[in-house]
Amino acid sequence: xFAEGVTWQAMMKETMFSKVDNIKPNFVVPSQKKDLKIxxxxxxxxxxxxxxxxxxxxxxxxxxxxxILSGHASPFWFTIKNFKGSNPYSADDFPEIDYLxxxxxxWDHLDxxxxxxxxxxxxxxxxxxxxxxxLEHWKFNQNxxxxxxxxxxxxxxxxxxxxxxxxxxFSGRLFKRNQILWTSFVLKTPSKTIFINGDSxxxxxxxxxxxxxxxxxxxxxxxxQYNYKWPLVHHFxxxxxxxxxxxxxxxxxxxxxxxxxxxxxxWDESINRVIRESEKFKTSILTPIIGDIVNLDEKxxxxxxxx
Numbered sequence: 001x002f003a004e005g006v007t008w009q010a011m012m013k014e015t016m017f018s019k020v021d022n023i024k025p026n027f028v029v030p031s032q033k034k035d036l037k038i039x040x041x042x043x044x045x046x047x048x049x050x051x052x053x054x055x056x057x058x059x060x061x062x063x064x065x066x067x068i069l070s071g072h073a074s075p076f077w078f079t080i081k082n083f084k085g086s087n088p089y090s091a092d093d094f095p096e097i098d099y100l101x102x103x104x105x106x107w108d109h110l111d112x113x114x115x116x117x118x119x120x121x122x123x124x125x126x127x128x129x130x131x132x133x134x135l136e137h138w139k140f141n142q143n144x145x146x147x148x149x150x151x152x153x154x155x156x157x158x159x160x161x162x163x164x165x166x167x168x169x170f171s172g173r174l175f176k177r178n179q180i181l182w183t184s185f186v187l188k189t190p191s192k193t194i195f196i197n198g199d200s201x202x203x204x205x206x207x208x209x210x211x212x213x214x215x216x217x218x219x220x221x222x223x224x225q226y227n228y229k230w231p232l233v234h235h236f237x238x239x240x241x242x243x244x245x246x247x248x249x250x251x252x253x254x255x256x257x258x259x260x261x262x263x264x265x266x267w268d269e270s271i272n273r274v275i276r277e278s279e280k281f282k283t284s285i286l287t288p289i290i291g292d293i294v295n296l297d298e299k300x301x302x303x304x305x306x307x
Contacts, residue, residue, distance in 0.1 A: 022266040028085035030305050031290040037095050044296040048288050050086045050259030052109055059189045061098045065196060066109040073108035073260045086259040088291045091117035102127040103198025104171045104182035105134060126162055128181035159190035165209050167200035169233045186213045195219040195247055201232040202239040206246035214248035224257030224270035237273035244283050253286045268306045
């Protein structure tokens with residue numbers, strides 16, 4: 001996980017005592033809130049919920065990805081709080097969820113409070129190996145849970161299928177590490193192919209995924225919370241664009257920023273860097289306001305709302 005020569009002690013010292021200017025926004029993050037319960041289920045759109053959480057409607061089905069709606073990305077409510085304004089939705093705001101997708105068990109992707117509140121609305125859960133143990137412990141019916149190994153495909157219904165694919169990351173909560181599988185996903189619907197990154201560092205697997213499953217209509221990527229001390233498990237912003245090229249993605253949304261401060265860099269540094277790199281290589285990037293609807297059947301507009 002760490003760069004050569006970096007120790008846990010050094011990591012903790014930096015986390016606890018080093019200071020970075022502008023690590024949090026000094027204003028209320030702009031966001032929108034739509035009435036999702038009145039939307040036509042046949043309307044194709046995606047909503048970025050901040051960080052790595054997304055709500056997706058595609059070809060008549062609904063998907064919720066790594067939802068964190070509790071206001072914090074840690075086991076303790078008073079730590080790693082979301083930026084003001086960045087958490088406009090609650091569990092009550094969502095309709096029934098056909099498919100809940102969980103990429104791994106880190107606190108900023110698998111949130112107990114959120115899932116307990118969503119529980120009655122969730123029809124099917126798709127995740128990596130062993131993650132279901134958390135969900136079963138939280139009283140989810142094991143018959144709802146589908147655990148996939150890397151390169152394992154699950155056929156859903158009416159032309160939908162999802163495949164777990166490799167990611168370069170790790171898993172763990174508190175002191176238990178790497179006991180469950182972390183994964184990315186390839187989602188194929190009747191009309192589109194979508195890449196769901198979860199968390200991953202840069203490696204050759206993106207080209208392999210692009211060659212096998214691409215081109216992708218949309219890639220949901222992570223671009224923030226990086227550090228030279230852990231260079232392998234998260235992208236640096238410029239690496240995101242190279243991964244997009246390898247994936248053969250037509251459009252991409254950069255996430256893993258805009259809601260929580262998990263690394264020692266300015267809160268908007270990652271999005272500015274990835275946009276510069278995207279312009280350099282002429283890749284097509286989406287930067288929606290948190291909570292806004294991005295219609296996937298229309299032309300997209302880039303919003304630099306953080307400025």
